[in-house]
Amino acid sequence: MTGAPATMRRLRSHTALYLLLVLVSACSSDPEIQRIVFEEMAPPPPGPLQAEPHRIQPGDIVAIKFAHNPELNVDVPVRQDGKISLPLIGELPAAGMTLVELRSAVSQQYRGFVDRTKYGELLKEGDELEFRYVYNPELNLSTRIRSDGKVSLPLVGDVEAAGRLPGVFRDEVVQKYAKVIKHPDIALLVGPTTVKKVVVDEAFIFLSLSKPVDQTVFVGGEVAEPKVVRFEGQITTWQAIMQARGFTDKSDLSRVVILRRGLYERGEWIKTNLDVSLAGERFHNDIVLHQGDVVIVPKSGIAKWDLWVQQYIRDALPVQTYMSIFLIPLQTKPIE
Numbered sequence: 001m002t003g004a005p006a007t008m009r010r011l012r013s014h015t016a017l018y019l020l021l022v023l024v025s026a027c028s029s030d031p032e033i034q035r036i037v038f039e040e041m042a043p044p045p046p047g048p049l050q051a052e053p054h055r056i057q058p059g060d061i062v063a064i065k066f067a068h069n070p071e072l073n074v075d076v077p078v079r080q081d082g083k084i085s086l087p088l089i090g091e092l093p094a095a096g097m098t099l100v101e102l103r104s105a106v107s108q109q110y111r112g113f114v115d116r117t118k119y120g121e122l123l124k125e126g127d128e129l130e131f132r133y134v135y136n137p138e139l140n141l142s143t144r145i146r147s148d149g150k151v152s153l154p155l156v157g158d159v160e161a162a163g164r165l166p167g168v169f170r171d172e173v174v175q176k177y178a179k180v181i182k183h184p185d186i187a188l189l190v191g192p193t194t195v196k197k198v199v200v201d202e203a204f205i206f207l208s209l210s211k212p213v214d215q216t217v218f219v220g221g222e223v224a225e226p227k228v229v230r231f232e233g234q235i236t237t238w239q240a241i242m243q244a245r246g247f248t249d250k251s252d253l254s255r256v257v258i259l260r261r262g263l264y265e266r267g268e269w270i271k272t273n274l275d276v277s278l279a280g281e282r283f284h285n286d287i288v289l290h291q292g293d294v295v296i297v298p299k300s301g302i303a304k305w306d307l308w309v310q311q312y313i314r315d316a317l318p319v320q321t322y323m324s325i326f327l328i329p330l331q332t333k334p335i336e
Contacts, residue, residue: 056209060213062075065206125147130191217231255273259293
């Protein structure tokens, strides 16, 4: 029986050689092996970190307030075509802009509208007017400008009012009454919303995000529960992984990948090392995610090796039944 240990050693050495040949043949079967090396994320420049401003997207609700013209205030949703609809000026593109950029665009659009139409300076349909006749109080009248732009006055009938400056309109009324009464001294009073100046400077327009649309990111790979994560405001990579119930014991946190489709369909591929963040270093590696980002936690090298052994050796080799025999530990004492 003294030859048994030597025989077992030879069998184990043959088995190891066979496995090595299998591995070499599997690796050499690939016609090409490509390796892409990505540089590690550079640390941020010295100084305080600056958060990227929110960019408006379809579904957001934007509050627009005018300091001197509250009648124009509105909480407006951003439509799926990326536009908003505002009083007087109509549609305006908004998606992709920051609140500061949108405020500038709103100010420019309203300024162009006021310059073009003289809105806020001219009388218009629906304006309230009061006529006070100093020497003929029996003719006093309160009225509104009709849809045809005219008002009806005692003794003189219809007079065109819309589209005229209040002072010019008052002079025209006095000229008409001068033909029918003596000393037509008339005071024209306008209502609180009539010919009210529209202040459209950026300094007097305030924008805020009344309600952001629910944002989503996709978390997959070696996490406990791959899922779509919904959030408001902002979320970091670690927070999204925790929403997916954390990573598994097979994950490689040093090579977490973020796939991002930016503005104008420009894509971005980001690899970040979250292992160091978990160790209390380089917290900037915990990247703030954007709407639609895809976070992928890859397998570790050991997990990939275990999977390869499972698929190509344990499940595929016909000798697996016999290999288990060679793994029985040898007895320390020879068999008598």
